[in-house]
Amino acid sequence: MSDAALQIEDLAKRYPTGVEALRGVSLRIEAGELFGLLGPNGAGKSTLIHCTTGLAQPTAGAISVFGHDAIDHYAEARQAVGLAPQEPNLDWFLTVEETLDYHAGYFGMPKRERRERATELLETFSLTEKRDERTRTLSGGMKRRLILARAMMHRPRLLILDEPTAGVDVELRLELWHYVQRIKQEGTTILLTTHYIEEAEQLCDRIAFINEGRIVGEGTSAELASEYGVGNLEDAYLALVGRKELSRSRIELEAAS
Amino acid sequence: MSTAQIRFATLWRREVNRFMKIKKQTIGAPLLETFLYISVFGAALGSRIDKLHGIDYVVFVIPGLIMMAWSINAFANNSSSILQQKFQGAIQDQLSSPASPVELLLAFSLGGFMRGLVVSVLTFGAASLLVDLPVDHVLVLIPSLFLVGFFFSQLGVLIGVRAEQFDDVAFAQTFILQPLIFLGGVFYSATLLPEPFETLTHFNPIFYMINLVRYGFVGFSEVSVALSLLALTAATAALFAVNLRLFSSGYRLRA
Numbered sequence A: 001m002s003d004a005a006l007q008i009e010d011l012a013k014r015y016p017t018g019v020e021a022l023r024g025v026s027l028r029i030e031a032g033e034l035f036g037l038l039g040p041n042g043a044g045k046s047t048l049i050h051c052t053t054g055l056a057q058p059t060a061g062a063i064s065v066f067g068h069d070a071i072d073h074y075a076e077a078r079q080a081v082g083l084a085p086q087e088p089n090l091d092w093f094l095t096v097e098e099t100l101d102y103h104a105g106y107f108g109m110p111k112r113e114r115r116e117r118a119t120e121l122l123e124t125f126s127l128t129e130k131r132d133e134r135t136r137t138l139s140g141g142m143k144r145r146l147i148l149a150r151a152m153m154h155r156p157r158l159l160i161l162d163e164p165t166a167g168v169d170v171e172l173r174l175e176l177w178h179y180v181q182r183i184k185q186e187g188t189t190i191l192l193t194t195h196y197i198e199e200a201e202q203l204c205d206r207i208a209f210i211n212e213g214r215i216v217g218e219g220t221s222a223e224l225a226s227e228y229g230v231g232n233l234e235d236a237y238l239a240l241v242g243r244k245e246l247s248r249s250r251i252e253l254e255a256a257s
Numbered sequence B: 001m002s003t004a005q006i007r008f009a010t011l012w013r014r015e016v017n018r019f020m021k022i023k024k025q026t027i028g029a030p031l032l033e034t035f036l037y038i039s040v041f042g043a044a045l046g047s048r049i050d051k052l053h054g055i056d057y058v059v060f061v062i063p064g065l066i067m068m069a070w071s072i073n074a075f076a077n078n079s080s081s082i083l084q085q086k087f088q089g090a091i092q093d094q095l096s097s098p099a100s101p102v103e104l105l106l107a108f109s110l111g112g113f114m115r116g117l118v119v120s121v122l123t124f125g126a127a128s129l130l131v132d133l134p135v136d137h138v139l140v141l142i143p144s145l146f147l148v149g150f151f152f153s154q155l156g157v158l159i160g161v162r163a164e165q166f167d168d169v170a171f172a173q174t175f176i177l178q179p180l181i182f183l184g185g186v187f188y189s190a191t192l193l194p195e196p197f198e199t200l201t202h203f204n205p206i207f208y209m210i211n212l213v214r215y216g217f218v219g220f221s222e223v224s225v226a227l228s229l230l231a232l233t234a235a236t237a238a239l240f241a242v243n244l245r246l247f248s249s250g251y252r253l254r255a
Helices: A045-053 A074-079 A096-106 A111-124 A140-152 A170-185 A197-203 A221-227 A233-240 A248-256 B003-021 B023-044 B057-088 B091-095 B101-130 B138-162 B166-182 B197-201 B205-218 B225-249
Strands: A006-014 A020-029 A034-038 A060-065 A081-084 A158-162 A189-193 A206-211 A214-219
Touching: A006 A045, A020 A045, A020 A060, A020 A214, A034 A197, A045 A060, A045 A081, A045 A158, A045 A189, A060 A074, A074 A081, A081 A140, A096 A111, A096 A140, A096 B003, A096 B091, A111 A140, A140 A158, A140 A170, A170 A189, A170 A197, A189 A197, A197 A233, A206 A221, A206 A233, A214 A221, A214 A233, A221 A233, A233 A248, B003 B023, B003 B057, B003 B101, B023 B057, B023 B101, B057 B091, B057 B101, B057 B138, B057 B166, B057 B205, B101 B138, B101 B225, B138 B166, B138 B205, B138 B225, B166 B205, B205 B225
Parallel strands: A034 A189, A034 A206, A081 A158, A158 A189
Antiparallel strands: A006 A020, A006 A060, A206 A214
């Protein structure tokens, strides 16, 4: 069997506060897949991502990225990963262009290549006019674009998007969807966490539900709906979080009767 | 350049870029402060003070001021840079890169080291215009200043990593570092102090650092130069080892 883009086995994470964020998560994402991770706030999505990228240290279990152990061979594993985190974590001292340039430098990209790649991504994410501005002066949407461009700078084989469309306007959301589909076609594996069910449904090849630190369902949108005995992914998600009464199909049915 | 060299150069460039972008605060202000010390203690008060150990008072004071400038700036730069990046979350960009703990630690350390170097060289240049400042033992002076700079860079990193709020950094600088520096003999000779203060001064590690730098400039030291150099080297190496352990374990850097 060829190496998975991301293979997680029995991953557990207990924070020093005693909170058990992950309780034996196992997951396999194949190369070239667009994989969605859905779950309520505090389910363990960001912790799983942080363990994968080295921002959190697993308590137990194993993570490998394209066959490289994320702990023992962290350099090779991290080289393959690009992370667009949920919270804007931009360096206030840097300009937009410097943000991209420095990030690529951390990943060892030579100067000429950095400059060309930055120009390309600034254009793609409509940031060219802002290239010399300090990051703290950017609007929320612009910061989101920059975070995505930064994650793409070193041409990662696995791109992790942690709620990339949270709080962005419709225009940017659609732009991002197009971009995500384009880079997927180019062969990039994508792990997407989102709260927007339609986003996961439209973009993802496979989806996993995570709740209370455990993977509680995995498959295509149709498979998950079938597993929960409902008609669509949204209802499956509502069943997961115990809020079936919010089901739109159910409300419509009740209104009609 | 290899991938690792590019990575390290970028990490280091980020730290230097940070303080150069706010150079009025990071270079200008400490330079003015040191210049004011030289003016007040050297030109104003110094003219009324006899020579100390056969050395003009202003010349006696300047080596300590240069050492103080390097140490405080190296410390302040690294502690605040790391804490700011932790607050912003921006440090995640470096931490999720393939950079090793050694690369990260050295890059953060060298940021403050460079700021201290710039301020000290400018202070030396300005002081040389005002007084005839000798450099008697350059082979002691340069290693001593480099060790002092690296020691306080490491101390800044340690406090920056441990700190959870800006108050923690301010506390370390205002209530620990500055009193130790001021009471370490920058402005006076320990032999002038009554007991038990003279003896107590010998328990202050900064006293030895000041004497090393003073020996490098004017050829006078109140303590053994060789022993002081040895102790400073050992202390710097120990601090580096502690920091490397923190970076390797991810203490207060990785969740």
